[in-house]
Amino acid sequence: MKPLFHKVPLKLQNSFSIRHDRASNFGTIWHYHPELEIQYVIKGEGVRFIGDNISNFSSGELILLGENLPHTWRCNEDYFQPESELEVEAIVIHFLPDCLGKDFLNLPEAYLIPKLFEKARQGMVIQGGTKEKLSELLFAAVHATNLERIIILLSILKTLAETTEYSTIATSQHTFAQSTETDNIRLNKVYNYTLSNYKKEISLEEISSLSNLSVTSFCRYFKLMTKKTYYDFLIEIRISHACRALIEDKLPTEVICFECGFNNVSNFYRHFKKVTGMTPLDYKRTYLNKL
Structure with a gap:
């Protein structure tokens, strides 16, 4: 973005x-x-x-x-x-x-x-x-x-x-030249909408329409701007909220899965390990051991 x-x-x-x-x-x-x-x-x-x-x-x-x-x-x-x-x-x-x-x-x-x-x-x-x-x-x-x-x-x-x-924090040095006003409005709209609606299913048609682009154009545009697909971006946001919920330790992992927008537990476990490098249980243990 x-x-x-x-x-x-x-x-x-x-x-x-x-x-x-x-x-x-x-x-x-x-x-x-x-x-x-x-x-x-x-x-x-x-x-x-x-x-x-x-x-x-x-x-x-x-x-x-x-x-x-x-x-x-x-x-x-x-x-x-x-x-x-x-x-x-x-x-x-x-x-x-x-x-x-x-x-x-x-x-x-x-x-x-x-x-x-x-x-x-x-x-x-x-x-x-x-x-x-x-x-x-x-x-x-x-x-x-x-x-x-x-x-x-x-x-x-x-x-x-x-x-x-x-x-x-960042995996590489991400610096930018000044962006256009159109880019700022469009991408911040996508960004804010995703953060407000990550718990529900967000289709490419829905997010593309918000950007006034076709699905194909939006996917190409988003990848060009962010170096990642929109679904990768959405999953990272969901996982970040799952991490917080695991640390708070108020809900079972299976409940956190659905609260953060994933539609099944195995899918959640797979994405969680891909993003964080560990299982939800290992993530919680690692954090608690630091306290």
């Missing part, structure tokens, strides 16, 4: 942006920007799309994204209900690679920073003690002014550059 270019707002007196957001949800638009992004989700749950990866997110997740890596955090449907009292909270930093000066990255003492920015092109989920240290720095950065803002940003970059407590 081709993402929307997003212009990150920045005050003239600042070299980088930091926000402490509270809202009903994180929005729905899949987008990219030349700034690197640090996102610390304090409150919120749903599915995140980063590059070619579709995964769940929950409160406490901290991620570093490289420049022009497309992404969005899509909250669960409960967050979009008119009567919902749920809210999300996050601290977000945006900064250009050369925000500290064009010569900064060439300093011999800063040699780890370009290496960090290169790793961030695939996205990084920060874990362990590093995440705890960074969360404290992020809260401090929200209220910092003048030189203190720069000092804290340097501390954040130092911590990120030196840590081994992370995992990468």
Whole structure:
């Protein structure tokens, strides 16, 4: 899916942006920007799309994204209900690679920073003690002014550059040139419709009609834009919701299968293992062992 270019707002007196957001949800638009992004989700749950990866997110997740890596955090449907009292909270930093000066990255003492920015092109989920240290720095950065803002940003970059407590997100570096407005409208419509209706059967005729394309044209167009078929995309979304339900451990696996849009258990098991590399039971055990 081709993402929307997003212009990150920045005050003239600042070299980088930091926000402490509270809202009903994180929005729905899949987008990219030349700034690197640090996102610390304090409150919120749903599915995140980063590059070619579709995964769940929950409160406490901290991620570093490289420049022009497309992404969005899509909250669960409960967050979009008119009567919902749920809210999300996050601290977000945006900064250009050369925000500290064009010569900064060439300093011999800063040699780890370009290496960090290169790793961030695939996205990084920060874990362990590093995440705890960074969360404290992020809260401090929200209220910092003048030189203190720069000092804290340097501390954040130092911590990120030196840590081994992370995992990468996307399987490759997915960067994009600016897309057309028609692409943005069409693909975000497909994306939002799928996330809202993944529990039911979605035919190619139905989704093609939504895109104002024939089935053949839609299949060709979607594969060109996303490097995967529409059904692969739909299955990945269903599996991501199944993963969350397995972790919550409130329903039997057979019930989760049908709740997530699969029409039989054997089909669900086959797709689950293909996407995650393990059975639903192994996935649940792996997660519980980490607690």
